[in-house]
Amino acid sequence: MSKVSALWNLHFQLLFLALVLLCSLDGVFSRSTSSFVRSGFSSVDIPLDNKVFAVPKGYNAPQQVHITQGDYDGKAVIISWVTSEEPGSSKVFYGDIKGTYDKSAEGKTTNYTYYKYRSGYIHHCVVDGLEYEKKYYYKIGTGDSSREFWFQTPPKIGPDVPYIFGIIGDLGQTYNSLSTFKHYLQSGAQSVLYLGDLSYADRYEHMDGERWDSWGRLVERSAAYQPWIWSTGNHEIEYAPHLGEFSTFKQYLHRYTTPYMASKSSSPLWYAIRRGPAHIIVLSSYSPFVKYTPQWLWLRDELKQVDREKTPWLIITMHVPLYNSNSAHYMEGESMRAVFESWFVQYKVDLVFAGHVHAYERSYRISNINYNITSGSRYPVPDKSAPVYLTVGDGGNQEGMAGSYLDPQPDYSAFREASYGHSTLELKNRTHAFYRWNRNDDGEQTPVDHVVFHNQYWANNRRRRRLRKHHASLDNMRYIQTY
Numbered sequence: 001m002s003k004v005s006a007l008w009n010l011h012f013q014l015l016f017l018a019l020v021l022l023c024s025l026d027g028v029f030s031r032s033t034s035s036f037v038r039s040g041f042s043s044v045d046i047p048l049d050n051k052v053f054a055v056p057k058g059y060n061a062p063q064q065v066h067i068t069q070g071d072y073d074g075k076a077v078i079i080s081w082v083t084s085e086e087p088g089s090s091k092v093f094y095g096d097i098k099g100t101y102d103k104s105a106e107g108k109t110t111n112y113t114y115y116k117y118r119s120g121y122i123h124h125c126v127v128d129g130l131e132y133e134k135k136y137y138y139k140i141g142t143g144d145s146s147r148e149f150w151f152q153t154p155p156k157i158g159p160d161v162p163y164i165f166g167i168i169g170d171l172g173q174t175y176n177s178l179s180t181f182k183h184y185l186q187s188g189a190q191s192v193l194y195l196g197d198l199s200y201a202d203r204y205e206h207m208d209g210e211r212w213d214s215w216g217r218l219v220e221r222s223a224a225y226q227p228w229i230w231s232t233g234n235h236e237i238e239y240a241p242h243l244g245e246f247s248t249f250k251q252y253l254h255r256y257t258t259p260y261m262a263s264k265s266s267s268p269l270w271y272a273i274r275r276g277p278a279h280i281i282v283l284s285s286y287s288p289f290v291k292y293t294p295q296w297l298w299l300r301d302e303l304k305q306v307d308r309e310k311t312p313w314l315i316i317t318m319h320v321p322l323y324n325s326n327s328a329h330y331m332e333g334e335s336m337r338a339v340f341e342s343w344f345v346q347y348k349v350d351l352v353f354a355g356h357v358h359a360y361e362r363s364y365r366i367s368n369i370n371y372n373i374t375s376g377s378r379y380p381v382p383d384k385s386a387p388v389y390l391t392v393g394d395g396g397n398q399e400g401m402a403g404s405y406l407d408p409q410p411d412y413s414a415f416r417e418a419s420y421g422h423s424t425l426e427l428k429n430r431t432h433a434f435y436r437w438n439r440n441d442d443g444e445q446t447p448v449d450h451v452v453f454h455n456q457y458w459a460n461n462r463r464r465r466r467l468r469k470h471h472a473s474l475d476n477m478r479y480i481q482t483y
Helices: 003-023 175-185 208-223 250-255 294-305 334-346 463-467
Strands: 063-069 077-083 091-095 103-106 108-110 121-127 135-140 147-152 163-168 191-194 271-275 278-282 313-317 351-354 360-363 388-392 413-417 421-427 432-441 444-454
Touching (some): 063 147, 063 208, 091 121, 121 135, 163 388, 175 208, 175 432, 191 313, 278 294, 294 334, 388 421, 413 444
Parallel strands (some): 163 191, 278 313, 351 388
Antiparallel strands (some): 063 077, 077 121, 091 135, 108 121, 135 147, 271 278, 360 388, 360 413, 421 432
16 A cells, blocks of 8 residues: 555544544534425325225224233233224234134223214223233224234333334324325334324314324324324314313323323323333323422332333433424423423433424433523533433424524534424444434435434443443444434
8 A cells, every 4th residue: 555545544534533523522513404495295184085094894894993002011002993883892802823813802992072073982902911022913893894903012121122113293194294104114113102293183173083083094004013102292182162172182082092000190191111121201291290290290200210220211202392493382391391301311311202393303412400590501501411302293294394493503403404204213222222313305215314322321330331342243333423
């Protein structure tokens, strides 16, 4: 090798090393706002007669089938569906061999009215006592109208079992929603963390229920086969006194149930589960959360239950982002941030996912827990113990894109783009996770933001040093930016 070639090679290696070091800092070095301009599908709802909303064939056939985790640790599922003509059976037949259903579980049926809409018969059935990491087949309905599906249970709770979550928020039922959903189906994720605002049916005041039904049929292609971990948004509130509807979350609570009692919560709107290497906490942005309210008391106790030796990844989902540099919904999460952020830092929460803002944004690890109106300390600062805040409210709903960001970009904001898409979070082991946000680029899936996250608990644990050699052969090291 010539001296010139050797010098160029050395120069390149030093440049690459500098890039890695800079991109590994929780500072402002790689802060950016994407210049991409979306020009694809319009944000109009798909007509109800479109085939994506097709009703299953057969009299009283089960429809809108969806499952969620049914207990604290992933050994149960709640299977839900709707029958339109009559209640029919609420029994689920299941087994671990296709076509052989040697076990059964009995569910319950409910229905409701909302203004002039009368729902179908909604069935919820808990199937428990399942084995970890096993594929189960299940059948619902009767006779020629019965339908068959399957699901995979998660691995046993443990720090080094790999697991992939999909993250979707504010989906709705437009052509953009369909693009997001189709791309998610190709992601390889094993379950969905859903960040609130499901059907946007409340935009159809006099045919609200029908749009809940169509959304349930739209997402069935995923939700019948893998758990969607639900959280609520403002479009689920549906408080409409002018229609004679004075309760909140009525339609959501009838249709989408959660295993809240397993985590000793008093409400289906906030709860916790453990799945593989993750402890997932779901909060309700539109329920009382200030000091001594039921949600505040529950979260205080739940955070004490987290065992980072067994579930090293501590993840929180909610609807309203605590940090957001978009003019849409700017500072709406400030009151919850003031109440809960110090706990997030104290317990070294890894990631906080939110929706609400119809765009994408990722923060650095920052906190504002020292804010004091008399001292002047009112700006977020870098904080290695703080979570990364991710806004993934870009599913594609009818309200359209939130395209107006604050300028200049705040120091706490690492990357932002006003596009539709979804995210995946691949937990590799107790120390590392690969995260990716995928843009729906005019109908095509385009990976845009990708990051390696270091676990908050194990990154500050001495044992992490002894694990470095063991995990040195991590794949996909094309990812450079780390947190």
